[in-house]
Amino acid sequence: MNLNQKRWNENYLEEMLLLTSQNLPMIKVEDNYTIVKELGSGSYGHVLLAMNQSRGNLMALKFMQKNITDLHGFLIEYCVSLCLSTHPCIIDTFGIAFQTERHYVFAQELAYDNLFSLLKPQAGVPESSVKRCAIQLSSALDYMHKKGLVHRDIKPENILIFDKECRQIKLTDFGLSCRNGTLLESMPENLPYTAPEMCHLGAADKLIAHTSLDTWSFGILLFCTLTGYFPWTSAVTTDTHYVEYTKWQRGKRIFRVPNQWKTFSEEALEMLTKLIAPDPAKRCSSTEVLKYLKVPWKVILDNNKATNSNVFKNKNCAWR
Template sequence: MNLNEKRWNENYLEEMLLLTSQNLPLVKVEDNYTIVKELGSGSYGHVLLAMNQSRGNLMALKFMQKNNTDLKVFLIEYCLSLCLSTHPCIIDTFGIAFQTERHYVFAQELAHDNLFSLMKPQAGVPENSVKRCAIQLSSALDYMHKKGLVHRDIKPENILIFDKECRQIKLTDFGLSCRSGTPLESMPENLPYTAPEMCRLGASDKLIAHTSLDTWSFGVLLFSTLTGYFPWTSALISDKHYVEYTKWQRSKRIFQVPSQWKMFSKEAIEMLTKLIVPDPAKRYPCTEVLKCLKVPWKVTLDNTKNTNSNVFKNKNLAWR
């Protein structure tokens, strides 16, 4: 990280947090916006499609409940989103933030849907579309990582799409984002995208945030979008698919390829296993995918049907 990036981290963001906290108006939503429909919801609150009554433009309003969201948490997510939105592969966040009696709210651009909507069980997403996603998402993550920031929640629901061919995608949801070097506590649940060092954390343990957390999630996301199933349910020794993968990794991949990896070309396996490395110190940066774009990532398997049990049977498995 150079001096300018460090200064951006330590000074610019803090100034934005202070100024925003001092200028967060109390607004009645119905006086300024016409709510069209709900776009999504979660433990944080919900996202609504709304039209600005004075300008007539549509936008996504993210509502975060005050009773379970600290003001500083809201401010960090909003200010990070606003700062990072200068990158073309990160969702555009408008300079609109306010509070209601029960919510903190900020506005973002409207997308067509998210990447999960394209993922078909046992089929995934067409390879060309996945490669387009890989190029754009690696660029967005590289941009964050060079600023010393870790996203920490890379999953298909947080990749917004603007067309079904993924010619334009954008990274969103910075609610868990933090500076690299921040002590982290364990999460309430482990997703297939969660790195093993996070999965192993006990209730009283701490882990220092590093960009390698995103690299692992990025690699698992590519695997899942290409195949239509998860490589494992969680990266723990209690998961047979994860144990099979780690044994294969430790053997320098001289043994038979695990069944859930057989549809990948040798070049794709080389790329993915550089990202999905159990040892975080040995993971390659996300931009490693750029070296593998001109070769096929999948091979045709004749008379072979994958019976992996980690297909997308339940969408909630990929939601937090």
């Protein structure tokens, strides 16, 4: 991205934030929409299936509670979603945003489900489906990164599917998204998707946001969708599985491949370790996966030689 394009993107987003904040109507949901059912919920609020009464079309309405979401946070998520929704692998966000007494709300297209719904513990998702996801998600990330944005929350729950074979998937949930170069603070908890440089942040430390954060999460997502388990609980030096992985990476000729990685072909190991490089400067881009589509990503092992670590026996840790 050249300097003029970067400035244009930043100015465009700022203008959208300003215009949306000045034109955010207060409405009563029941006067404009018929609520069909709840599609999902989280710490942010909830998503409801609704029908627009004037047009008769169905949509997903995302309700974000005002007591835990400030206006600027809502506007960032809505405007970033709207800016990116022209890409075929990013969720379509409609130009509908409003507020109620307790919520900020915006509308998006409906999906069949999310990638998490297809995951089978200790088995994952069929390789053909994972490869379809990889192609589409790498394209979505590449598009986002070229616009100078970092997603920061790549995980199966944020990959929407439109069929069980993943012939169409779309990236969603831009609540943590920020510009490349933004100063980031530590997160309240570290998940398996969290890159090590974020895990090691102290309370007073800050990290400069970079697209390599998404590359790491993308690699972990591919790992867990192919296997049905995570490689570790978190990328910290107190996690024995992460330490074993970093030792293997530093001295592949000395240390054997960790057990939970033995299910992958040599080519897949090469691809994954490029994405999940402990040093962010050594991580490849998301589009690197396109070079590995014609080779098998998994191998058949006898007697379950690729034993799963106890990390994944803890339900709360394994699937979030």
